[in-house]
Amino acid sequence: EFLPPEFHRFVSFLLRGIMARFDNDDRIVIEEYDDNTCTTNELYGAAQTYLGDRCLDDASVVRLNKRCDSPLPAATLPDYHTTYDSFQGIPLHWNSVVFAQADGSGPSGRSSRHVDNHSLELTFHQRHRHTVRSLYIPHVLKEGKRIAIASRQRRLFTNRANIIYGDDHRNLWSPVPFSHPSTFDTLAIDPALRDNIRGDLLRFVDRRDYYARVGRPWKRGYLLHGPPGTGKTSLIAAIANLLEFDVYDLELTAVHSNTALRRLLASTTPKSVVVIEDADCSLDLTDRKKKKNQQDEKYAKAGEAEQEPTPASDGLGLSTISLSGLLNFVDGLWSSSVGERLMILTTNNPERLDPAMLRPGRMDRKIHLSYCGPAAFRVLARNYLEVGQEHPRMAEAEELLREVEMTPADVAEVFMRCDAEGEGADAAMGKAVMEMRRRKREGGAASAAVLHGECLG
Numbered sequence: 001e002f003l004p005p006e007f008h009r010f011v012s013f014l015l016r017g018i019m020a021r022f023d024n025d026d027r028i029v030i031e032e033y034d035d036n037t038c039t040t041n042e043l044y045g046a047a048q049t050y051l052g053d054r055c056l057d058d059a060s061v062v063r064l065n066k067r068c069d070s071p072l073p074a075a076t077l078p079d080y081h082t083t084y085d086s087f088q089g090i091p092l093h094w095n096s097v098v099f100a101q102a103d104g105s106g107p108s109g110r111s112s113r114h115v116d117n118h119s120l121e122l123t124f125h126q127r128h129r130h131t132v133r134s135l136y137i138p139h140v141l142k143e144g145k146r147i148a149i150a151s152r153q154r155r156l157f158t159n160r161a162n163i164i165y166g167d168d169h170r171n172l173w174s175p176v177p178f179s180h181p182s183t184f185d186t187l188a189i190d191p192a193l194r195d196n197i198r199g200d201l202l203r204f205v206d207r208r209d210y211y212a213r214v215g216r217p218w219k220r221g222y223l224l225h226g227p228p229g230t231g232k233t234s235l236i237a238a239i240a241n242l243l244e245f246d247v248y249d250l251e252l253t254a255v256h257s258n259t260a261l262r263r264l265l266a267s268t269t270p271k272s273v274v275v276i277e278d279a280d281c282s283l284d285l286t287d288r289k290k291k292k293n294q295q296d297e298k299y300a301k302a303g304e305a306e307q308e309p310t311p312a313s314d315g316l317g318l319s320t321i322s323l324s325g326l327l328n329f330v331d332g333l334w335s336s337s338v339g340e341r342l343m344i345l346t347t348n349n350p351e352r353l354d355p356a357m358l359r360p361g362r363m364d365r366k367i368h369l370s371y372c373g374p375a376a377f378r379v380l381a382r383n384y385l386e387v388g389q390e391h392p393r394m395a396e397a398e399e400l401l402r403e404v405e406m407t408p409a410d411v412a413e414v415f416m417r418c419d420a421e422g423e424g425a426d427a428a429m430g431k432a433v434m435e436m437r438r439r440k441r442e443g444g445a446a447s448a449a450v451l452h453g454e455c456l457g
């Protein structure tokens with residue numbers, strides 16, 4: 001704890017070199033990522049699960065990680081620690097090792113940024129080489145996967161949708177306890193659109209063989225666009241609940257390099273939705289050419305004009321995620337992954353996105369969520385007030401909604417406010433109609449205003 005990590009690594013390296021001259025040990029290194037193929041190493045995850053389940057009970061230091069959907073925390077081996085196992089009487093040492101590697105995502109591939117590479121090292125006497133390689137390693141893989149599957153089944157039982165936030169490349173996705181109640185039945189959108197989206201999703205998850213036959217990654221991209229408060233986030237939650245998918249909320253501004261992004265995307269599990277909310281704000285995707293020219297000028301001034309940017313930096317900022325990085329990773333990475341995945345982008349300003357982002361194959365569907373129409377209002381009235389079409393104010397409300405712009409969030413807020421104040425369904429319908437009339441009177445400008453209590457009169 002007192003020594004700087006560089007010194008620690010150097011001393012470990014020296015000691016290992018010296019020890020290697022005296023002992024007859026073999027070592028197997030299991031790295032967390034294979035940066036050549038951009039994939040996570042299944043054996044690394046299985047070994048950590050196996051060690052957590054079998055070997056860390058007596059360890060003096062363990063790393064505990066409790067997923068929101070698991071009843072108990074799971075233990076893994078912290079960095080620079082050792083644990084022991086035995087197999088058919090063979091003593092086995094497991095070490096967790098970290099080494100820093102240049103990220104290579106800066107201009108010309110040079111970067112002062114470093115990415116930590118994690119690995120497990122298994123050490124044993126060389127006379128057991130055959131048993132360890134042919135029996136013990138398959139045993140670790142099989143057991144680790146079995147334990148992981150058992151916990152996944154528990155997870156599906158207890159919780160269907162988890163919003164999982166990405167922070168940095170090491171912690172991957174930190175689960176946040178979250179369960180969104182939105183479903184396709186509670187969604188206030190046009191019924192034809194709702195049924196169309198539901199049908200599209202169910203067809204997609206059923207077409208594994210089709211995607212395999214045509215040689216495409218089993219993924220689908222949706223762009224949800226529309227004014228704030230029209231249900232983009234609610235639709236994502238409804239999709240996750242319908243398909244029982246995990247949700248990964250990718251906060252691109254917190255991801256600082258292409259390597260980190262690649263790792264985050266590689267670590268998503270099958271049956272997941274990766275969401276980039278407010279995509280136009282997360283990435284400056286506009287006017288790529290202009291940005292690139294600015295960048296070239298910058299290199300020229302710094303006397304680096306002759307150096308071509310590497311593909312990884314052929315994007316927007318110097319150390320930010322590039323558009324090419326994002327698109328390439330999504331296209332390329334998931335083609336080698338097993339299982340179905342959805343990528344959903346949301347934006348209030350689709351015109352600000354680069355057209356490259358929206359071409360078919362990347363974003364398969366562009367779904368416009370708009371202001372509350374009569375059908376959506378009926379869904380909200382049923383959900384919030386338990387009133388149907390027979391309500392005396394319903395016809396008037398529906399008529400007004402053909403002329404005024406009110407989002408489902410605005411309507412929901414009127415209903416919620418009335419509920420909080422103990423007012424009944426009739427009063428809530430009356431206030432909703434009053435608000436619509438006010439917006440109609442005030443015209444287009446007022447219709448976009450945020451609804452406040454004092455507006456209700």
Ligand SMILES: Nc1ncnc2c1ncn2[C@@H]1O[C@H](COP(=O)(O)OP(=O)(O)OP(=O)(O)O)[C@@H](O)[C@H]1O
Pocket residue numbers: 186187188189227228229230231232233234235348407408409410412
């Ligand atoms: N179509 C809808 N159906 C049901 N509820 C909705 C709908 N749209 C909005 N709401 C209600 O309004 C709230 C805000 O909606 P939501 O966050 O889904 O909108 P959004 O379009 O994602 O907004 P933003 O663009 O600001 O992120 C939700 O909690 C929900 O209660």
